Amino acid sequence: MADVLIRTQGITKDFGDKVKTRVLHGIDLEIREGEFTAMLGASGSGKSTLLNIIGALDHSTEGEVFIGGTSLNDLDEDGLAMFRNRTMGFIFQSHFLLPQFTVLENVLIPHLIYAGKAKPEVEKRAAELLDMVGLSHRLNSRANAISGGEQQRAAIARSLINQPRMILADEPTGNLDTANTEKVFSVLQTVNRQFKTSFIMVTHNPELAQRSDRYLVMSDGRIVEDKYLNPKCLE
Numbered sequence: 001m002a003d004v005l006i007r008t009q010g011i012t013k014d015f016g017d018k019v020k021t022r023v024l025h026g027i028d029l030e031i032r033e034g035e036f037t038a039m040l041g042a043s044g045s046g047k048s049t050l051l052n053i054i055g056a057l058d059h060s061t062e063g064e065v066f067i068g069g070t071s072l073n074d075l076d077e078d079g080l081a082m083f084r085n086r087t088m089g090f091i092f093q094s095h096f097l098l099p100q101f102t103v104l105e106n107v108l109i110p111h112l113i114y115a116g117k118a119k120p121e122v123e124k125r126a127a128e129l130l131d132m133v134g135l136s137h138r139l140n141s142r143a144n145a146i147s148g149g150e151q152q153r154a155a156i157a158r159s160l161i162n163q164p165r166m167i168l169a170d171e172p173t174g175n176l177d178t179a180n181t182e183k184v185f186s187v188l189q190t191v192n193r194q195f196k197t198s199f200i201m202v203t204h205n206p207e208l209a210q211r212s213d214r215y216l217v218m219s220d221g222r223i224v225e226d227k228y229l230n231p232k233c234l235e
């Protein structure tokens with residue numbers, strides 16, 4: 001059985017100062033290396049909050065997140081930023097590409113954040129990733145000059161440039177039509193299989209969940225259903 005990559009232990013989250021509202025009620029979750037997990041659940045059930053805590057974009061109120069054995073609680077803000085940059089890729093519903101830069105430059109940004117500049121082999125990797133997501137003809141287009149589906153695929157290539165062990169995708173196909181949803185999902189699955197990258201993908205699309213290795217359902221800050229569809233993950 002593959003090793004556990006992501007482990008959460010008793011994660012709770014309260015929002016508000018005077019009046020506290022608990023939106024996560026003690027989440028215990030394990031995600032293995034190479035596992036593609038879909039996360040379903042009604043709007044407001046806590047999916048993004050949980051994803052942001054796993055991705056160290058937000059702090060939990062209680063509990064601990066371990067990534068490959070490292071507790072996020074043990075890292076200071078700089079350590080977290082570096083850990084996040086090197087270990088995790090993020091894909092959001094809105095792609096957050098920098099519009100005035102080219103597609104290739106956008107893909108290089110997570111690398112530039114720690115390396116300062118990109119060596120030719122990194123530029124080559126960026127071009128290869130863009131080829132993989134079907135954008136080899138768009139390398140030098142400005143990010144605001146390509147279609148929404150293409151922008152989301154560029155964001156996928158960007159999430160991969162630092163060769164992360166895990167990708168957190170929050171409704172990555174939420175803004176896309178059926179054809180582009182299919183393209184984006186198929187790229188995510190290819191990445192998962194080729195690089196053994198672990199995925200947690202929030203989606204409202206039950207059909208995509210059925211095509212994942214496992215799906216979770218959240219309701220009112222709890223995981224209420226957890227089902228493996230691919231028994232290979234448990235071997």
Ligand SMILES: Nc1ncnc2c1ncn2[C@@H]1O[C@H](COP(=O)(O)OP(=O)(O)O)[C@@H](O)[C@H]1O
Nearest residue numbers: 015016023041042043044045046047048049050
């Ligand atoms: N920054 C915040 N401040 C206060 N409440 C928040 C904040 N972020 C999320 N919430 C609340 O937490 C609950 C869960 O939100 P969220 O994680 O965004 O749900 P989902 O992604 O499943 O739609 C909701 O009730 C939401 O209003």
Ligand SMILES: [Mg+2]
Nearest residue numbers: 047048049170
């Ligand atoms: Mg959300």
